[in-house]
Amino acid sequence: xxxxxxxxxxxxxxxxxxxxxxxxxxxxxxxxxxxxxxxxxxxxxxxxxxxxxxxxxxxxxxxxxxxxxxxxxxxxxxxxx
Amino acid sequence: xxxxxxxxxxxxxxxxxxxxxxxxxxxxxxxxxxxxxxxxxxxxxxxxxxxxxxxxxxxxxxxxxxxxxxxxxxxxxxxxxxxxxxxxxxxxxxxxxxxxxxxxxxxxxxxxxxxxxxxxxxxxxxxxxxxxxxxxxxxxxxxxxxxxxxxxxxxxxxxxxxxxxxxxxxxxxxxxxxxxxxxxxxxxxxxxxx
Numbered sequence: 001x002x003x004x005x006x007x008x009x010x011x012x013x014x015x016x017x018x019x020x021x022x023x024x025x026x027x028x029x030x031x032x033x034x035x036x037x038x039x040x041x042x043x044x045x046x047x048x049x050x051x052x053x054x055x056x057x058x059x060x061x062x063x064x065x066x067x068x069x070x071x072x073x074x075x076x077x078x079x080x081x
Numbered sequence: 082x083x084x085x086x087x088x089x090x091x092x093x094x095x096x097x098x099x100x101x102x103x104x105x106x107x108x109x110x111x112x113x114x115x116x117x118x119x120x121x122x123x124x125x126x127x128x129x130x131x132x133x134x135x136x137x138x139x140x141x142x143x144x145x146x147x148x149x150x151x152x153x154x155x156x157x158x159x160x161x162x163x164x165x166x167x168x169x170x171x172x173x174x175x176x177x178x179x180x181x182x183x184x185x186x187x188x189x190x191x192x193x194x195x196x197x198x199x200x201x202x203x204x205x206x207x208x209x210x211x212x213x214x215x216x217x218x219x220x221x222x223x224x225x226x227x228x229x230x231x232x233x234x235x236x237x238x239x240x241x242x243x244x245x246x247x248x249x250x251x252x253x254x255x256x257x258x259x260x261x262x263x264x265x266x267x268x269x270x271x272x273x274x275x
Contacts, residue, residue, distance in 0.1 A: 017253055021227060023234060044197070051201045052260060056228045059209045062112035069125060070107055073132050079099055 012042050020049050087140040095139055102148040103135055109149065109230055110156055116225055117160050119214055127164060131156040147236060154240045157222065196260045200267040212262035220255035227252055 015032050018024035024032065036043045090098065110131060114124035134155050135142075142151055213221060226232045226240060238245045 013253070014249070017249060021234070021252075047198050048196050048201065048260070049256065051198045052256065052263070053228050055201060055204070055209050056213065056224065060116075060213055060225075061229055062108070062115065065108050065111035065128070066121070066125060069111065069128065070104065072125075073104070073107065073129055076129060077099065077132060077136055079096055079104075 012039070016042060016046055016049065020046070020053060088142075088144065089140055095136070098139065098142070098144075098148070099132075099136075103132065103152060106149045106152055110152060112229070113153060113156060113225055114160070116214065116221060117157075117218060118164065123164065127156060127159060130159050130163070134159060149230075150232060150236045150240055153226070153230070153232075157240060196264040196267065201263065203270060204263060204266055208263070208266045212259055212266065215262060216255060216258055219251065220258055223248060223252045224255050224259065 012032065012035060015024060015028055019029050019032050032042075036046060107128065110128050111124055114127040114131075115121065118124050118127060131152060135152060138155070142148070213224060216224070222241065223237060226237045227234075232240065234245050234248045237248045241248070243251075
């Protein structure tokens with residue numbers, strides 16, 4: 001299947017996203033894994049998307065909040081503990 | 082705020098909710114606020130304001146529901162209503178239009194960036210972070226909520242007050258835009274793209 005046909009003929013872009021986000025059903029995941037074995041386009045797209053998500057998780061979650069923020073918030077709310 | 086049956090919490094219950102459910106999310110809230118405002122002081126103000134609003138509206142919080150999603154929704158609304166208004170910052174992108182474009186039949190062919198895994202491996206954290214920060218707020222937000230905070234589509238829809246289908250299309254578009262940016266960085270580093 002060439003790229004154009006591929007884009008016309010299946011909804012794998014949507015399923016790719018569901019699988020990537022861990023929100024596909026077991027059946028959708030299985031179907032998609034089978035599809036990856038025969039579709040280099042989807043395979044490389046999935047690898048890139050998964051790598052981007054992995055890098056985001058690793059690099060963008062930020063450090064700790066400013067050290068005095070918690071105390072400031074608690075003081076503002078009149079909270080103990 | 083969402084209309085839910087209100088529960089009147091006692092002072093002890095309020096303190097317990099804050100100490101066990103609300104305050105432990107402060108790091109995620111601060112990171113979200115910082116990504117939205119790109120300023121440490123503004124992020125701090127936004128987080129403080131979020132907790133004050135949480136206290137004010139605590140009776141509309143339904144015990145047993147997702148406290149983190151509830152707080153993220155308050156923070157997002159605070160950012161849109163107060164912070165943006167104060168700065169009179171216009172919405173930079175008509176994302177409705179962008180989503181219509183995305184949903185059109187030929188969008189997939191025109192916006193697919195040429196990015197490979199080996200190119201990504203050579204990018205450093207600052208570039209990923211910079212690419213995320215450079216996205217328009219609507220796109221940046223869905224990536225933060227989904228990829229960094231692990232919210233499900235339904236929860237994101239609730240936080241942003243948009244349909245689940247829009248969450249998915251906006252997320253797809255946001256990742257495409259992010260990849261375009263990353264491909265640009267990779268090209269600057271000397272990688273050849275086809």
